Amino acid sequence: MQATDIFFIGFALLTLTCGILVIVNRNPVNSAMFLVLTIASLAGLFVLLNAFFLAAVQVLVYAGAVMVLFLFVIMLLDLKEEQRRTIRKFSLALGGLAVGTVAFLLVRSIWFSGVGRAAQPQLEGGTRPLGTALFQDFLLPFEIVSVILLVAMVGVVLLSKKELK
């Protein structure tokens, strides 16, 4: 067993455990914190897959910007009453059954399809090839995404005004 395999198992277990804790926690702040951990360990998995730039972007954008936004909104809204409410046992059982079936089917089909059985990790990755691809083959989508960000910003400012008309 190589060191990368051990790292993979560690990061994968951390990701899934924190993912479970995100959805079972009663307190939204705790959920947000566990979501940060999930995202950080996903960044670790990205590093294992040689996607170094994406790992950095994941930490900066998700664990940084997005989670700060989440925490701001959680503290803006008064969610004290969340603690009082209980999750209905019936919906929990039914949802768990449905999602468990989906998970079983997904994992089973991935495992038995033999996808990637022979595939070796090939891509070297790195920031330079990604930057080249972004600014040569994907220049137009890149510019469109910047327009999307602008539109989102204007929309958020409009939505957050006191008087929504």
Add this chain to the structure above:
Amino acid sequence: MIGLEHYLIVSALLFCLGLLGVIVRRNLLIIYMSLELMLNAANLALVAFSRFTNHLNGQVMVFFIITVAAAEVAVGLALIVALYRKRQTAHVEDLTLMKL
């Protein structure tokens, strides 16, 4: 030896966790976080495919997904805040009317 299928299984399980959160939880913010989990699961699958098939396009796709997700989170949270101002609640059980 860790192969592509292991990454895909982790990604599938993470996606199902997000799905479970969306189905079971009743708080809009938690539902939103579960949506983020599902997006991240898709990202993991794309990066794994990119690594094992020697194509950079998967990583470029993930880059765009992260960017669009950031914009989407900002807009969605602004909507939730606006909704909370109107209705004083962030629970889907209390939000049963389509008009404000």
